[in-house]
Amino acid sequence: MREEIFLGNGAVALGLLEGGCQVVTSYPGTPSSEILPEVVRLMKSQDLDTYVEWSTNEKVALDNAFAAAVSGKRAACCMKQVGLNVAADSLMSAAYMGTRGGFVIISCDDPGPHSSQTEQDTRFMARMAKVPVLDPSSPEEARAMAGLALELSEAFQIPFILRPAIRVCHARQNLEWGDLKGHGPKASFERDPGRWAATPRFRFLLHRELNHKLQEISLRFETLAPYNQHNLEPGKHYGVGIIAGGIPWSVVQDILSEEERRDVPVLKLGAPYPFPQGLVDTFMNACDRVLILEETDTLIEYLLRDQNRVLGRLSGDVPSEGELVPEVIYRVMDQVLKNHGLEGLRDSQDTTAGKLVEILELPIRKPTLCPGCPHRASFFAIRKARPKAIYTSDIGCYTLGLNLGAVDTCLDMGAGITMASGFYQSFHKDGVEQPIVATIGDSTFYHSGTAGLLNAVYNDARFILVVLDNQTTAMTGMQPTPGLGIRADGSRGNAVSLERVIAGCGVNFVEVIDPYDIQGMTALMKKAVQYVQRPDGGVAAIIARHPCVIAYKDQAVLQKKQVKVTEACVECNFCHERFECPALYKDEDLGRTAVNQALCVQCGVCMQICPKGAIVEA
Amino acid sequence: MRTMTSVDFILAGLGGQGILFMTKVLAYAAVDKGYKVMGAETHGMAQRGGSVVSHLRLGEVRSTLVRKGAGDVVLALEENEAYRNIPYLQAEGQLYANAAKSTFPREAVKSYLHKRGMVYRSVPASEIAVSLGAPMSANLALLGFFSAYQSHPVSYEELKTTVERISPEPFRAVNLKVLQSGYEQAAG
Ligand code: SF4
Ligand code: SF4
Numbered sequence: 122m123r124e125e126i127f128l129g130n131g132a133v134a135l136g137l138l139e140g141g142c143q144v145v146t147s148y149p150g151t152p153s154s155e156i157l158p159e160v161v162r163l164m165k166s167q168d169l170d171t172y173v174e175w176s177t178n179e180k181v182a183l184d185n186a187f188a189a190a191v192s193g194k195r196a197a198c199c200m201k202q203v204g205l206n207v208a209a210d211s212l213m214s215a216a217y218m219g220t221r222g223g224f225v226i227i228s229c230d231d232p233g234p235h236s237s238q239t240e241q242d243t244r245f246m247a248r249m250a251k252v253p254v255l256d257p258s259s260p261e262e263a264r265a266m267a268g269l270a271l272e273l274s275e276a277f278q279i280p281f282i283l284r285p286a287i288r289v290c291h292a293r294q295n296l297e298w299g300d301l302k303g304h305g306p307k308a309s310f311e312r313d314p315g316r317w318a319a320t321p322r323f324r325f326l327l328h329r330e331l332n333h334k335l336q337e338i339s340l341r342f343e344t345l346a347p348y349n350q351h352n353l354e355p356g357k358h359y360g361v362g363i364i365a366g367g368i369p370w371s372v373v374q375d376i377l378s379e380e381e382r383r384d385v386p387v388l389k390l391g392a393p394y395p396f397p398q399g400l401v402d403t404f405m406n407a408c409d410r411v412l413i414l415e416e417t418d419t420l421i422e423y424l425l426r427d428q429n430r431v432l433g434r435l436s437g438d439v440p441s442e443g444e445l446v447p448e449v450i451y452r453v454m455d456q457v458l459k460n461h462g463l464e465g466l467r468d469s470q471d472t473t474a475g476k477l478v479e480i481l482e483l484p485i486r487k488p489t490l491c492p493g494c495p496h497r498a499s500f501f502a503i504r505k506a507r508p509k510a511i512y513t514s515d516i517g518c519y520t521l522g523l524n525l526g527a528v529d530t531c532l533d534m535g536a537g538i539t540m541a542s543g544f545y546q547s548f549h550k551d552g553v554e555q556p557i558v559a560t561i562g563d564s565t566f567y568h569s570g571t572a573g574l575l576n577a578v579y580n581d582a583r584f585i586l587v588v589l590d591n592q593t594t595a596m597t598g599m600q601p602t603p604g605l606g607i608r609a610d611g612s613r614g615n616a617v618s619l620e621r622v623i624a625g626c627g628v629n630f631v632e633v634i635d636p637y638d639i640q641g642m643t644a645l646m647k648k649a650v651q652y653v654q655r656p657d658g659g660v661a662a663i664i665a666r667h668p669c670v671i672a673y674k675d676q677a678v679l680q681k682k683q684v685k686v687t688e689a690c691v692e693c694n695f696c697h698e699r700f701e702c703p704a705l706y707k708d709e710d711l712g713r714t715a716v717n718q719a720l721c722v723q724c725g726v727c728m729q730i731c732p733k734g735a736i737v738e739a
Numbered sequence: 740m741r742t743m744t745s746v747d748f749i750l751a752g753l754g755g756q757g758i759l760f761m762t763k764v765l766a767y768a769a770v771d772k773g774y775k776v777m778g779a780e781t782h783g784m785a786q787r788g789g790s791v792v793s794h795l796r797l798g799e800v801r802s803t804l805v806r807k808g809a810g811d812v813v814l815a816l817e818e819n820e821a822y823r824n825i826p827y828l829q830a831e832g833q834l835y836a837n838a839a840k841s842t843f844p845r846e847a848v849k850s851y852l853h854k855r856g857m858v859y860r861s862v863p864a865s866e867i868a869v870s871l872g873a874p875m876s877a878n879l880a881l882l883g884f885f886s887a888y889q890s891h892p893v894s895y896e897e898l899k900t901t902v903e904r905i906s907p908e909p910f911r912a913v914n915l916k917v918l919q920s921g922y923e924q925a926a927g
Pocket of ligand 2: 492493684704705720721723725727
């Protein structure tokens with residue numbers, strides 16, 4: 122046994138390996154990204170032969186892991202909640218087909234949201250797909266539930282979803298752990314077309330089978346202590362009880378024990394679907410009112426039959442947007458207890474601190490591209506060459522091109538391209554040739570760029586596509602991409618050339634440039650404009666290729682140029698607004714812009730952008 | 740007053756300042772002393788230079804987040820982030836910031852801190868780190884400074900042992916130097 126402080130995602134990885142998981146696939150996305158790297162770290166430390174892969178997207182990850190489970194192995198796929206949307210088609214069908222080996226889909230939610238486009242609740246996806254879901258309240262519980270999910274999935278032959286929220290994924294907790302064993306059945310496949318290739322007539326039968334499994338599992342969930350459990354005292358009746366799951370349950374526990382409250386019973390629902398109706402009825406019968414604290418949406422609330430006695434989001438007692446952080450839960454509990462004739466909480470909350478911070482008008486620190494980031498150079502050149510364009514963009518670090526006025530839209534993965542073609546067709550229909558520049562990162566392009574690009578070429582859309590190829594998946598923590606051919610465990614796979622994929626989609630203008638060369642990139646953009654406008658032209662693709670300065674610390678800036686700002690600086694603010702390198706700041710004493718040498722990575726790009734030529738080599 | 744079941748820290752700063760490493764040092768030092776550790780970190784978009792907050796709770800707790808108004812200590816690597824996180828502190832909580840002694844804290848803040856009986860101290864952690872040739876190590880200077888006033892839950896010596904153990908080899912010596920230098924700033 123050894124003790125280690127695990128990241129929640131590491132605890133999930135540990136649980137999977139302890140549960141004999143043989144195959145783990147993933148597409149990175151905050152807050153799920155560290156699960157697979159943690160699996161790799163743990164398996165290497167113990168010489169396990171677990172199969173791991175960064176899949177090209179979440180649907181691909183789910184399908185690959187599902188096949189492994191069909192072959193009898195225990196398998197898992199990991200993604201963020203919006204990634205499960207991409208995999209939804211597979212999920213719905215896999216629920217009907219069922220599984221042989223234990224199969225767990227790990228979908229990490231982001232109440233807040235902190236790093237996502239929506240606050241959607243994976244538990245609703247589970248309900249829609251008719252797949253059981255577990256909702257851990259701590260890293261330790263996530264670890265235990267990962268193993269439990271594999272076990273129950275195998276026992277009931279149905280996929281399970283594990284839904285850790287961000288405060289579990291990115292929590293830290295010390296855990297003890299021991300040796301991991303690599304074990305599990307060899308892959309085998311028994312033909313059974315009525316199941317693995319079912320036509321609609323058989324699907325009806327599979328649906329009936331699925332409903333039957335759910336009934337059995339909901340009975341199992343009635344007694345799934347300590348995950349589904351209440352602390353009612355026999356024969357006692359209560360004014361207010363609380364039903365909670367996941368992180369809100371942990372917060373409620375802390376508050377009640379701090380306040381030494383024994384008059385408020387709690388029903389924990391760590392396994393909320395299929396709904397353990399009997400357990401919930403018992404609890405409801407012992408309480409006049411029940412407060413529901415769940416993240417992120419209203420699953421438990423919807424599943425309760427007697428809405429009249431329920432206090433939650435639907436009744437307006439719990440906020441419907443944003444994270445249920447401890448101070449929010451504290452406020453809600455205090456209010457609900459008082460409203461229903463019970464003593465409120467005693468630790469009065471001080472609101473003056475919040476007011477103080479407001480008065481101070483502290484600068485909002487918005488995230489920004491790193492000093493030396495190649496995307497900054499690309500965006501600068503794009504705006505310079507095509508100032509009046511609509512800039513459709515996509516999901517990654519480069520969404521921060523927003524700050525530079527070079528990102529106008531960000532819908533979902535791949536929409537940089539599909540919204541570009543959509544805009545083009547809408548304007549074109551009205552006889553307007555609207556300039557459009559789409560930006561998309563390399564990893565996002567491999568994830569879901571090709572279908573949209575094929576469609577754009579097929580339907581003769583005209584726009585410039587700039588693939589921001591920084592040779593990594595930067596935002597989520599530097600995972601490799603298919604373009605590199607390095608696999609999840611560090612071994613060599615096959616590199617898939619971006620140029621060839623783009624050309625393969627039917628694009629006849631494909632050029633590669635290093636965006637640090639702003640002049641060169643601007644000139645190439647102009648050439649692309651001409652191509653787009655030619656009658657026989659089409660989509661013009663530019664691959665702006667330069668490694669991320671964080672992922673490739675030593676290789677990203679080969680020719681270091683120390684820069685300084687001369688007296689020629691007139692404080693026009695151009696470099697701050699249009700270029701926004703964090704290493705350039707306004708020096709109030711000097712009365713002009715200056716370089717913070719501690720932050721500067723000496724890329725020298727800023728020397729090319731100052732209209733007064735005030736930024737020069739030192 | 741709430742019952743003391745845990746020591747609750749907020750570690751705050753900007754993306755890239757090494758908040759996570761500072762949390763790790765404190766957390767491992769506490770684990771070595773037999774504490775249970777719970778915490779929550781910021782990953783993703785905000786790491787690109789945005790406000791970063793790390794919660795660290797030592798003791799018998801379940802929630803990974805510190806509740807506003809219930810925290811014991813705020814350690815901030817940037818002055819504005821120090822102010823921004825004051826709401827986490829309980830009355831008589833402690834605020835440590837990487838900031839110039841002469842200007843910290845701003846007047847409006849000072850009277851608030853007094854009113855609530857809060858302790859505040861600042862140290863030019865970035866300057867110390869730069870002067871020792873390790874501009875990215877202001878985090879350890881602040882931690883060393885803090886430990887000079889507070890040996891609970893972990894002492895300076897215990898932090899030192901942890902820094903020695905978990906620092907990557909090329910940075911070990913300089914990390915220890917920065918930690919010590921922050922510690923000595925308090926004495927002087
Ligand atoms: S991590 Fe890399 S890609 Fe992301 S902003 Fe920084 S330099 Fe750019
Ligand atoms: S050289 Fe200029 S653009 Fe590059 S990091 Fe330094 S200040 Fe920023």
